[in-house]
Amino acid sequence: MPNILIAEDERPIAELIRLTLKGAGYRCDWAPDGDQAADLAGSGRYDLALVDVMLPGSDGFALLDYCKGLDLPVIFVTARSAVADRVRGLHAGAEDYIVKPFDAAELLARVETVLRRFHKAQATLSLAGVTADPRARRAWRAGGEVALTPKEFDLLLLFLRNPNAALYRDTIYEQVWGGELAYGSKTVDLHVQRLRKKVGWEDCLRAVHKVGYRLEVPQ
Incomplete structure (x- = not known):
């Protein structure tokens, strides 16, 4: 660490x-x-x-x-x-x-x-039952590897690095896709829904009204 x-x-x-x-x-x-x-x-x-x-x-x-x-x-x-x-x-x-x-x-x-x-980054990140290796770009849940698309993995890392923080959709899009989120775009919502199902975060990756999403974990 x-x-x-x-x-x-x-x-x-x-x-x-x-x-x-x-x-x-x-x-x-x-x-x-x-x-x-x-x-x-x-x-x-x-x-x-x-x-x-x-x-x-x-x-x-x-x-x-x-x-x-x-x-x-x-x-x-x-x-x-x-x-x-x-x-x-x-x-x-x-x-x-x-x-x-x-x-x-x-x-x-x-x-x-x-x-x-400087080769000093964390080897792995672990929260809410999920472990991710940023260098190898691999993720595991309940001892088994989870198959994620490149954007889903970037999204996973974003939430793992910002636990309990309400992230605006614009911020999520900028950090994962780059650029600005087009008005009315559902790209972020679709990817969050897919990620939520794949890693079993149905109860902890929550929508924040008029903001975006928050990964809720015990502090």
């Missing part, structure tokens, strides 16, 4: 990130300023750091330089949305640049992408 360091001075945002990552199976520690984050990063027990640019003490760019010396990948998570800021962050060595406010599903997808790049 990957360990993630959150360097963020605003407690509500840090808690939102922590809960989002914890719900997807990650272990997280929080540092409210750059100096504390550097102390934690120096322990060598982290696989990824999510760093705000505007931190008290050592700022995000100083922390990025320190993490680079530790071979610790960094994703900037910041309110600074100007193109020049994004370019500076990426040129400085950040693996990605996420602008606040962010969508939880997008944050998880970007975290997973960076962890895969």
